[in-house]
Amino acid sequence: MEDRLTEIVPSRGRKGDLIPILQRIQAEFGYLPEEAIVKVAESTGVAESRVFGVASFYAQFRFTPMGRNRVMVCRGTACHVKGAPRILEEIEKVLKIKEGETTKDLEYTLESVACIGCCGLAPCIMVNKEVHGRLTTKEISDIFTTRGECDAG
Amino acid sequence: MPDKTVLVCQGTGCVSAGAEQIHISLEREIAELGLGGDVQVKRTGCHGFCQQGPLAVVEPEGIFCTRVKVEDTPDIAQSLLSQKKPPERLFYRDPLTGKVIPHYRDITFYSRQQRTVLKNCGYIDPEEIDDYLAVGGYEALRKTLLEMSPEQVIDTVKRSGLRGLGGGGFPTGRKWESCRRASQESRVESRESGRKTLGSGLQTPDSYVVCNADEGDPGAFQDRSVLEGDPHSVLEGMIIAGYAVGARVGYIYVRAEYPLAVKRLEIAIAQAREKGFLGKNILGNDFDFDIEIFQGAGAFVCGESTALVLSLEGKRGMPKPLPRPRTTQVGLWDKPTLLNNVKTFASIRWIITRGADWFAGRGTKKSKGTAIFSLTGKTANCGLIEVPMGISLREIVFDIGGGIPGGKAFKAVQTGGPSGGCLPAELLDTPVDFDSLTDAGAMMGSGGMVVVDEDTCMVDLARYFLDFTQKESCGQCSLCVLGTLQMLNILNSITCGRGRPEDIDLLIELGEAIKMGSICGLGQTAPNPVLTTVRYFREEYEAHIYERKCPARVCKDLISYRILPDKCKACMICLRGCPVEAITGGKKQIHMIDQDKCTRCGVCLDVCPERFSAVECIPGRLDNTLHSA
Secondary structure, eight states: OHHHHHHHSOTTOOGGGHHHHHHHHHHHHSSOOHHHHHHHHHHHTOOHHHHHHHHHHSTTOOSSOOOSEEEEEEOOHHHHHTTHHHHHHHHHHHHTOOTTOBOTTSOEEEEEESOOSOGGGOSOEEETTEEEOSOOHHHHHHHHHHHHHHHHO | OOSEEEEEEOSHHHHHTTHHHHHHHHHHHHHHTTOTTTEEEEEESOOSOGGGOSOEEEETTTEEEOSOOGGGHHHHHHHHHTTOOOOGGGSEEOTTTOOEEOBGGGSHHHHTOOOSTTTTTTTSOTTOHHHHHHTTTTHHHHHHHHHOOHHHHHHHHHHHTOBOTTTTOOBHHHHHHHHHHHHHHHHHHHHHHHHHTTTOOOOOOSOEEEEEEOOOSTTOOHHHHHHHHOHHHHHHHHHHHHHHHTOOEEEEEEETTOHHHHHHHHHHHHHHHHTTSSBSSGGGSSOOBEEEEEEEOSOGGGGSHHHHHHHHTTSOOOOOOSSOOOTTTSOGGGSOEEEEEHHHHHHHHHHHHHOHHHHHTSBOSSSBSEEEEEEEESSSSOEEEEEETTOBHHIIIIIISOOOSTTOOEEEEEESGGGSEEEEGGGTTOBOSHHHHHHTTOOOTTSEEEEEETTSOHHHHHHHHHHHHHHHOOSOSHIIIIIHHHHHHHHHHHHTTOOOTTHHHHHHHHHHHHHHSOSSHHHHHTTHHHHHHHHHOHHHHHHHHHSOOOTTSOSGGGEEEEEOTTTOOOOSHHHHHOTTOOEEEETTEEEEEOTTTOOOOOHHHHHSOTTTOOEEEEESOOOHHHHHO
16 A cells, blocks of 8 residues: 555645645545555644544545445435335345445445436436436336346356 | 547436447447548537437437447448438437437427527537637637727626526626726735735735636436536636636636546646636736635535535535625625526626627516526436526427327426426416526526426425425525425325314415525525425325315325226236235236225336236225225
């Protein structure tokens, strides 16, 4: 990890670069490890507490590792009125985890997000970079079972 | 030149439904039929009618193919070979009349719109600058740099009457003027202080242009569509703004959740630099300007100008306390900063090329030009629309949106997202402009327009928005962060069936206090969804509180499911499907729901075969004794 961090974090970063640096770290590791925060603080000259303060302010950053697949349930208004709460409930049931949690085998992390901007396809979810739109609760188990088989094969 | 062009939409909605594969397959099919020279297959940005995607349009006829699948591409290619129309199954079918409409110009969703900012979205390849140049791109920049002084540019924008399309509606020309003045003063200052600290060698820009593309409003996606479909129009507007206010550096603050928009912006910036529209001595003039992309890290409050600026500086995006100088005076790195929305910048090129009078000639007296909305929710047609200011809500919902499908009744239209309000059927004739919407208790906002029908509970919708703003409050103002939490608690208890008669007045009192006691737009508008629903749908709140009923059958604690004995065929499907074993009965024995065990998950209603339709959801709670009687 140390090596990769050295690669991502410039030795003398500008203060204004804090957020882009944190974004690069998260893109690499999937979360912000503690070592990274320390390293960024050294590089930018911003106190560790401040770096953490910035990171914890923004919804994008996370401090725990994430599952291999990221499931984002859109909670935008259009999705909400078209049944997003029931979609979320159904996914929770299928994956046996609650919103914000990761499955024990680190396969899935389930999150709800403000809006993924596919309101015309409401209700929708995003699995990694793939959007599934116009969903019904019946289709949920298909998405995750076929995926499981694909992964196994 | 090819005779025909097939435009394959590559907006996020269509891409998610497989548009990329359709593009590849269509190209292959056309090449196989030897049509490569006559037919061009082109990737475009969003056509706006996302709900019908993936979309493909055959030009010049304007034939509109909807819900295209890879399997349909041989038929489309064949139709091009035989000079016939593509198969009818691909055409748009009017959801109310069932009529098949092959040309997009005949579809009311399009025919009632007035597309200006969105004109090229869906017609040009957003990743090819030559496409943009072919439709007159960067002509406005050329005209600006060769024929106009910065003052003339500002004067033109002022006369056009353009108002900030990010929601605030502040006159754009006045903002530019004040930024130019501040920028000139700052230059004089820095020259003076530069003399004192001569030799430091450090030169920082005197002012900045920032494009706000932090589209955080859930239910709105128009900024994303413009960035994805016509990124150069935004760049061109920003460069012109840089010339007008005297800035040399521009930033686009875009949501990291929009990866496709980021990618297309990166491509567009690189191409613009290559062609000399960005960089040093633009078009041979003594004017330098360049643009960088900054990806927002997911904080709704960063749509507020001072918070956005702090976020750009790598800090927590918390709005500056009052009294605060305007961002045009003290903005990024304490320099004058011009901050405008995506659509505002995208409108500039039209104002420059067609003139202020042309722009001011449309719309209403105080709101000029067009408004862009993401029309979503329970309308037959959903998607991105651009309409002249002053059009009525009724025309948007029923003509463009095609009304409410499934014979349901219209209940409300929500504009302005979490900062806006819900307007009822009585206000459908309200003209859509900045002031009329604000007067009605809603707002133009960033352009989300969500239509809801009888199946949406207004208390739940208000709770939904408040839950959003409560979580997004930055935490500085106690009334905002704690007041919204109290309001949310009250709404939660109402939707759970524990509402008290005094709760409605308490909500109003708290709401008014939060509006007064918050320093930024987030807190000042957060109570709007609650206040407008109380104002226009008070009876729904009262039904929850006094009758313990959710009339829209949404709030779980205030509804019941029951099996209609005369319709139940005792097929055991719901009995087996019930996750909590609340259904009793057996083969040839009518089923019944044990109301004490039932968690009201709705599975029984979902699984009951449509030909029986024996399960019913009703407002209010049943108890077992009543039910069996």
